[in-house]
Amino acid sequence: MTLEIAVASGKGGVGKSTLASTIAIILSRHSKPIIAVDADAEAPNLHLIFGIKKWEVEEPYGEAMVAEIVQEKCTRCGRCAEVCPHGAIDFIDGRYVVNTVLCEGCVTCTLVCPVKGAIIRHKTIAGYIRQTMTTYGFPLISGRLPPGRPNSGKIVSEEKERARAMATQDSIIVVDSAAGIGCQVVSSLAGANMAILIVEPTPASFSDLRRVYTLTRHFMQPAALVINKYDINEDYVETIEAFARENNIDLLGKIPYDDNVPLSMAKMAPLIELYPDSPASKALIEIAEKVAWITEHWREWFMKYRPRKPMPYKPQIIKPPELGKA
Amino acid sequence: MSEENRGLDSIVSHRFGRARYMIIVDVENGEVKNIKAELNPGGQAASGAGIKAVQKLVDEGVKAVVAGAFGPNAMTALENMGIKYYQLQGVTVKEALGKLSL
Numbered sequence: 001m002t003l004e005i006a007v008a009s010g011k012g013g014v015g016k017s018t019l020a021s022t023i024a025i026i027l028s029r030h031s032k033p034i035i036a037v038d039a040d041a042e043a044p045n046l047h048l049i050f051g052i053k054k055w056e057v058e059e060p061y062g063e064a065m066v067a068e069i070v071q072e073k074c075t076r077c078g079r080c081a082e083v084c085p086h087g088a089i090d091f092i093d094g095r096y097v098v099n100t101v102l103c104e105g106c107v108t109c110t111l112v113c114p115v116k117g118a119i120i121r122h123k124t125i126a127g128y129i130r131q132t133m134t135t136y137g138f139p140l141i142s143g144r145l146p147p148g149r150p151n152s153g154k155i156v157s158e159e160k161e162r163a164r165a166m167a168t169q170d171s172i173i174v175v176d177s178a179a180g181i182g183c184q185v186v187s188s189l190a191g192a193n194m195a196i197l198i199v200e201p202t203p204a205s206f207s208d209l210r211r212v213y214t215l216t217r218h219f220m221q222p223a224a225l226v227i228n229k230y231d232i233n234e235d236y237v238e239t240i241e242a243f244a245r246e247n248n249i250d251l252l253g254k255i256p257y258d259d260n261v262p263l264s265m266a267k268m269a270p271l272i273e274l275y276p277d278s279p280a281s282k283a284l285i286e287i288a289e290k291v292a293w294i295t296e297h298w299r300e301w302f303m304k305y306r307p308r309k310p311m312p313y314k315p316q317i318i319k320p321p322e323l324g325k326a
Numbered sequence: 327m328s329e330e331n332r333g334l335d336s337i338v339s340h341r342f343g344r345a346r347y348m349i350i351v352d353v354e355n356g357e358v359k360n361i362k363a364e365l366n367p368g369g370q371a372a373s374g375a376g377i378k379a380v381q382k383l384v385d386e387g388v389k390a391v392v393a394g395a396f397g398p399n400a401m402t403a404l405e406n407m408g409i410k411y412y413q414l415q416g417v418t419v420k421e422a423l424g425k426l427s428l
Contacts, residue, residue: 154373190397
């Protein structure tokens, strides 16, 4: 079966991309067909680690249509505003105007408009998805969203869908999530067979880890944990290890703080290639080898670490006070 | 939910909110009566995919849904609307109906 592994952390800058890229490379050295997915379309950087300078494919995705009312032709009948299912047509200063942020291009307004050509549609580009073969023998799928635009969960879904379309039965999809626990991250985790969480021994990182962990419980996914930069605060490591034990999270390993990490990122190459003997490299390789083992003994590992109790994450719904029923 | 429209042979999608199609079947006494495919509005939506998908299920009178994963918003909406949800993936619609004895 195709395995999908999501790497997440909650907190930014704790080592997701370094870990994800290492796992992809090491598993690839084990001759496994890999597809790497950079699921951070707002600030992608997996391609920087792989030293990618140009993309084989770069295309706009999710071309959305947005309606526009041609004011010279509009008779101000207001039918469009009445029928718009998204409430995207406003009446401002005596004119009907489409709110382009809310408009989803569904054409309902165009269908009811009595004047031909009074409502036209424009294409807008939701974002870009790009893809290229890395020099490690596996493809990387990445995304890019224009600043301030919505669709972050959607572009991640789209990237993963493309990965699945390319995948074979033995493929392993390695998904490098964004930081946080927003739509992008939820989308990165949804459908993954396992989550590898990475944390640094600080209260901030641990707090964020616990939040992203609740998402893995929501999706009933087995989780593994990596503690990065462990030597910056060894006392705190205990607290985190206890958390992993209590929750049946597989602690894969600990990585020491290593100056070569930022150095390799600056040089746009993977740490394990540039500095294979550095302390962080050795620890990372050991961890990636464990991940390789997991993929080869999937059933066994899954049965041991899968959550038994469903713990769905229910967002709190704030209901408006009941108005008197008509 | 499925990424393809091949009737009962469609493979159940690994996700709910952004799956491409809804394969809707009527089951009476263990027999499949009608089958149709609808495009999932959640698949196209810029945001709120899960909610839009649930809205469509409600519009179609669906009582139970099968997919590989349900996000937090979708799950809450399904529960509020009293629609049962089952987490299964990698099987065909036919196999899913069998496994769940629906």
